[in-house]
Amino acid sequence: MSERLQHALQQLHSRFGAAAPQLAPPTVPARPSGIPEVDALTGIGGWPAGRLSLLAGSRGSGKRTLALKTVAYATQQGTAVYVDVPARLDPEGIVRAGGVLDRLLVVRPRSLKEAMDSARVLARAGADFVCLDIPRPRDAALDAELPHLVHRAAEAGCTVLLIHETAEEAISVRYYASLIIGLERKAWVFRPDGDLAGLEVEAATVKNRMAPPIGRVRWVLHY
Amino acid sequence: MFLCVRTPDPLVVAAWQEHPERKGRPLVIGGQPSERLPVLALSEEARRAGVVEGMPLRQAQQRCPEAIFLPVPAAGGADRVRRALCSALYCFTPAMGEQDGVFFLELDGLLLQWPDRRRLLQAIAVEVETTLRAGAALGLGENLFVSRLVAAHTSWSSTRIVEPHDTAAFLAPLPIRWLPLDEDMGEYLDLLGLKTLGAVRTISRAAWQRQFGAKALAVYDLAGGIDRRPLQPWRPPVRIQETMPLEPPVDNLEALQFIVRGLCDRVGEALRDHALGTRWLEIGLGQDGERPLGLGVRFAYPMTAPPDLFVRVRARLLRARLHAPVDRVTLTARSLEPIYVRQPGLLLRRDGFQESLADAVLRLKEEYRPELVQRAARVETAPPLADRRFRWTSA
Numbered sequence: 168m169s170e171r172l173q174h175a176l177q178q179l180h181s182r183f184g185a186a187a188p189q190l191a192p193p194t195v196p197a198r199p200s201g202i203p204e205v206d207a208l209t210g211i212g213g214w215p216a217g218r219l220s221l222l223a224g225s226r227g228s229g230k231r232t233l234a235l236k237t238v239a240y241a242t243q244q245g246t247a248v249y250v251d252v253p254a255r256l257d258p259e260g261i262v263r264a265g266g267v268l269d270r271l272l273v274v275r276p277r278s279l280k281e282a283m284d285s286a287r288v289l290a291r292a293g294a295d296f297v298c299l300d301i302p303r304p305r306d307a308a309l310d311a312e313l314p315h316l317v318h319r320a321a322e323a324g325c326t327v328l329l330i331h332e333t334a335e336e337a338i339s340v341r342y343y344a345s346l347i348i349g350l351e352r353k354a355w356v357f358r359p360d361g362d363l364a365g366l367e368v369e370a371a372t373v374k375n376r377m378a379p380p381i382g383r384v385r386w387v388l389h390y
Numbered sequence: 391m392f393l394c395v396r397t398p399d400p401l402v403v404a405a406w407q408e409h410p411e412r413k414g415r416p417l418v419i420g421g422q423p424s425e426r427l428p429v430l431a432l433s434e435e436a437r438r439a440g441v442v443e444g445m446p447l448r449q450a451q452q453r454c455p456e457a458i459f460l461p462v463p464a465a466g467g468a469d470r471v472r473r474a475l476c477s478a479l480y481c482f483t484p485a486m487g488e489q490d491g492v493f494f495l496e497l498d499g500l501l502l503q504w505p506d507r508r509r510l511l512q513a514i515a516v517e518v519e520t521t522l523r524a525g526a527a528l529g530l531g532e533n534l535f536v537s538r539l540v541a542a543h544t545s546w547s548s549t550r551i552v553e554p555h556d557t558a559a560f561l562a563p564l565p566i567r568w569l570p571l572d573e574d575m576g577e578y579l580d581l582l583g584l585k586t587l588g589a590v591r592t593i594s595r596a597a598w599q600r601q602f603g604a605k606a607l608a609v610y611d612l613a614g615g616i617d618r619r620p621l622q623p624w625r626p627p628v629r630i631q632e633t634m635p636l637e638p639p640v641d642n643l644e645a646l647q648f649i650v651r652g653l654c655d656r657v658g659e660a661l662r663d664h665a666l667g668t669r670w671l672e673i674g675l676g677q678d679g680e681r682p683l684g685l686g687v688r689f690a691y692p693m694t695a696p697p698d699l700f701v702r703v704r705a706r707l708l709r710a711r712l713h714a715p716v717d718r719v720t721l722t723a724r725s726l727e728p729i730y731v732r733q734p735g736l737l738l739r740r741d742g743f744q745e746s747l748a749d750a751v752l753r754l755k756e757e758y759r760p761e762l763v764q765r766a767a768r769v770e771t772a773p774p775l776a777d778r779r780f781r782w783t784s785a
Contacts, residue, residue: 246747258766258780272751272785273764285754285762292750 195345195377198296198326201240201264202233204386208370209346210378214296214328217321218377219313219343221329224350229368229388231300232260233350234330236388238298239266241326245295250274250282252301260390283312290316290325299329310339317343347373356387365389392534392621393511394541395493395518396527397475399431403522404467405460413524416441416457423451423459430462434546471522476624478521482514487624492541494534494621511549519547532557535617539568557615562588569609575602587613628664630723632656639678639715643708646716650707651700653721658696661723667692668723673703675710676718685710688756690749692727702753709757751785760784 179187197213199206206213214220214237224230239261241247247270249256254275258268272289276282279301286297297320301309320327329340341347354367367387372380397403399419406413416436421427429445439454447459475493479486485496497510504510511528518526525547529540532554539561544550552560564587566579584590590598590613598610611617632653640646650673661668669692673685687702703721751763763785772778 258768262768268766268768271766272747273766273782274754274762275764276758276762281758281762285758288750288754289747289763292746294747 196324198241198244200237201243202236202386204384205233205237205348205370208348208372208381208384210372210375210381214326215345215377216326217324218345219317219320219327219329219340220346220348221331221340221344221374222348222350223331223373224352225332227366228350228352229366230330230350231255232366232388232390233368234298234300234328235260235266236264237328238271238296239264241296242267242270246270246272246293247296247298248272248274248286248289248294250276250286250297250299250301252276252279252282252299256300263390279306279308280312283308283316286327287312287316287319290327291319291323293323294325297325297327299327301329302332313339313343341374344374345376347375349373353385356389363390391497391530391532392537393495393497393514394529394531394534394537395475395479395495395514396529396538396541396544397493397518397522398433398524398526398546399491400468400471401431401463402433403471403524404463406524407471408463408467410523412458416454417460418447418450418454418457419460419462420447421459421461423447432457473627474521475518477626478517479514480624480626482510482517485621485623487622489534489622492538494537496621497530507551511551515547515549532615533617534619534621535612536561536615539564542568558588558591561613561615562586562591566590566613569612571609575606575609628666628726630657630660630664630666630668630726631720632660633674633718633720635718636716639717641712641715646719647704647707649719650703650721651696653719654700654703655696657721657723658694658699661694661726661729664726665729666723666726667694667729668699669693669725669727670723671699671703672720672722672724673706674718674720674722675712675716676720677712677714678717680714682718683710683712688752690752691745692729694729705757755784 176188195211195218196216197209197211198216199213222230222234238247238249242261243265249271251273256273261271262268272294274282274285276285282299282301286299290297316327329344331340349371351369352366353369355363356365356367358364365388367385369383369385371383401419402417405417405419414435416439417433418429418436418441419432420430425447427447429441429443429447429450432441432443436454436457439457441450441454441457450457451459472488476486476488479493479495483495483497483500485499487494500510511530515526515528527541527544527546528549529537529542529544530549530551531537531540536552536557540550540552566576566585566587568587571579590610595607595610599607634649634653636649640649669689671687673687675683675685677683685706687706689702693699754762761784764782765785766780766782769779769781
C-alpha cells in the first residue's frame with residue numbers, strides 16, 4: 168500500500184472512526200468436510216472455522232448423510248459434538264465413514280434451549296466441530312440463542328454446522344449463517360443386486376460470505 | 391534423635407475422658423461378655439490380668455472378672471484423641487508423625503530452641519499429660535525403630551534415653567518378636583536358636599542374605615539398630631471457610647453476587663496461601679426465618695483463582711431458589727488438593743479430551759442431567775440388532 172493511501176486512510180479513520188474504510192479481513196480458515204465436492208462448493212476448501220454454516224434441504228435430500236460424513240471426518244481431526252434434537256442419530260453411519268467414536272460427544276437435549284446452551288458451552292470449551300440437528304426451523308429460543316452461539320464459536324474458532332429442513336422459514340438462521348448450502352435429491356442410486364446404495368444429490372450455494380458462489384455441483388452420496 | 395511417645399490406646403483414653411472415675415480400673419472395650427466379639431482395646435490394668443487384644447470377650451471376663459466392659463464408642467472419639475495429641479506435639483516441631491498407633495518427633499531441629507534436652511522432654515511429657523489427662527511413656531533413640539523399642543520398655547509417665555553408643559547394648563537382649571518377621575521366618579529363626587536381636591547380629595550380613603535373600607537385609611539392619619525409614623510427617627487438617635453475616639438481610643441478587651465475589655477472593659487467597667486447589671465448593675445461604683439453603687459447585691480440576699471460583703459460584707447462585715432474604719453467606723472449600731499450574735487448553739486427560747472440554751461436560755451434566763451428553767461405543771459382541779450395536783454411556 169502506498170504511503171499516500173495509508174495517510175488518507177488514517178485521516179478518514181480519525182474523522183469517521185469505525186465507519187472509515189478498512190482493510191479486508193484475512194481469509195477465513197476452513198475445516199475440510201472430507202467430501203471434495205462440498206469443499207469446492209464452499210470456495211474456501213471446507214466449512215468456515217468460527218462461523219455458522221447451514222445445510223438446508225427437504226426430507227430425503229441427503230443433508231443428514233452429508234452431515235454424518237462431515238462429522239466423521241471432523242472426529243479424525245479433533246473433538247466433534249453432535250447435538251441430536253430429534254434423537255435419531257445412528258453412530259453406524261459415522262463408523263462407516265471412518266469416524267472415531269471416542270472423539271464424538273452426542274448431546275441429547277429435551278428442549279431447544281438445552282441444545283443451544285450445550286452447543287454454546289462446548290464450543291467455548293474447545294470443541295472443534297459442532298453439528299446442530301434441529302428439525303424445527305422457527306423457534307423463538309433459536310432466534311434468541313443464535314447470536315450467543317455465533318459469538319462463542321467465533322471466539323473459540325469452532326465450526327458450527329446447522330441442519331434444517333428448509334432455509335426459507337428460518338429468517339434468523341439465514342441472517343447469522345455465513346454459508347448456506349441447499350441440497351436436492353436428483354435420483355436414488357441402487358446396487359446391481361437392487362439394494363439402495365446412496366443418492367445423487369445436487370448442491371447449490373445459496374449464500375456465501377467468504378467467497379463468490381460457485382453455482383451447482385452434482386455427485387453421488389453413498390450411504 | 392527421635393522421640394517416641396507411647397500412649398494408652400486412644401479408645402481407652404476417650405473412655406477415660408468420658409468417665410474419669412474409671413481411670414485406674416481394668417477397662418475392656420469391644421462389647422459385653424455375652425456378645426461373641428473380640429477385645430478391641432484395653433487398659434494397662436486389664437493387660438496385667440492377662441487380657442490381650444483380639445481375645446474373645448468371654449475369655450477376657452474369665453481372666454479379669456472385675457473388668458469394666460464397654461461397647462465400641464461412637465465413631466470419632468479415638469480420632470479426636472489422636473488429633474488433639476498430634477496438634478499438641480505439632481506445636482513443638484512440624485517433624486512429627488504417627489505410625490502404627492505411636493507418635494514420633496524428630497528432635498534434631500530443636501537443639502537451638504531447647505539446648506537442654508531434659509527440659510524439652512519434660513515439657514513434652516507435661517503437654518501430653520495435659521492433653522490426654524493420662525501419662526505417656528517417652529523413649530528417645532537414634533531412629534524410629536530404636537525409639538519405639540525404648541518407649542515400649544519404659545513405664546508410664548516416665549522417660550528413657552538410649553544414646554547412640556548404647557543402642558547395641560540396649561537391643562541385644564530383646565526378643566526377635568520386635569522385628570517385622572513373617573511367621574515362617576520367625577519359626578525358622580527360633581529353630582536356629584536365634585531368639586534375641588543380639589543373636590541375629592552374630593551372623594554375618596552376607597550369610598544372612600544368602601539364607602534369607604536381599605529383602606530380609608532390612609530386618610538384619612533393624613536388629614542392629616539401623617533404620618533408614620523416614621518419618622511420615624503429620625499435617626494439621628486445613629479448613630478453608632469464609633463467612634459473612636448480612637445485617638440487614640439481603641434480597642437483591644446483584645448485591646448478593648457482589649458479596650459472594652468478595653468471599654471468593656478471600657477463599658482463593660486462603661487456598662493460595664496453603665498451595666491448595668478445591669474441587670468442591672459449598673455455598674451456604676442462611677435465610678431469614680427459613681431453613682438455610684446449601685448449594686454446591688463441583689470443579690473438574692483443583693481450582694484456586696478467585697475469578698474461576700466466582701464464575702461457577704455465580705452461575706449456581708443465579709439458579710438458586712431463595713425463599714427469604716439472605717442473612718448469612720458461607721463458602722467452604724472441600725476436596726482440597728495440591729495446586730498446580732492450570733493450562734486447560736494444553737492438558738489432555740487419559741481419554742484424550744481437553745480438560746476444558748471435560749469441565750464443560752461436567753457443568754452441563756450438573757446443570758441439566760447426567761445423560762445429556764453421551765458417548766457411543768461399538769459393542770463387538772452384540773447381537774445384530776439395531777439398538778444393541780452401540781452402548782451409550784454418559785460422557
